[in-house]
Amino acid sequence: MQLDFRNINTLWSSVIVETLSRLGLTTAVICPGSRSTPLTLAFARHPHIETIPILDERSAAFFALGIAKRTHLPTALICTSGTAGANFLSGSY
Incomplete structure (x- = not known):
């Protein structure tokens, strides 16, 4: 993956996503929002991570939990x- 040097947020986002990919992350569930845009774009551009957009945070949390249980791998959740983020708690138990 190529690093994005346009600003500090895009740089750190691409570094974080690349690190997570190298640690084995393959799926990210994204609840889009303006403050998480650099991180969302970094996940979406990564060739080895599948990104799934879901608008409702509670639904996204349960969906990510289902993926994690099915694959036995961690699943990233991204929100604004x-x-x-508190809405993710419903799916974390």
Whole structure:
């Protein structure tokens, strides 16, 4: 994967995604939002990570949990800032 040097956010996002890929991550469930755009784009551009967009955070959490249980591999969840991350808690148990 080629690193994106346009600004510090895109650089760090591409480094994080590449690191996760090298550690074995193959799937990311994305709840798009403006603050998570650099991270979302880095996941979407990575050739070895499947990205699945889901608008509702609660649904995304349960969907990611199902993928993780089926594959026995971790699944990334990406959301915007604020209270959006709290909605992931419903699917984390």
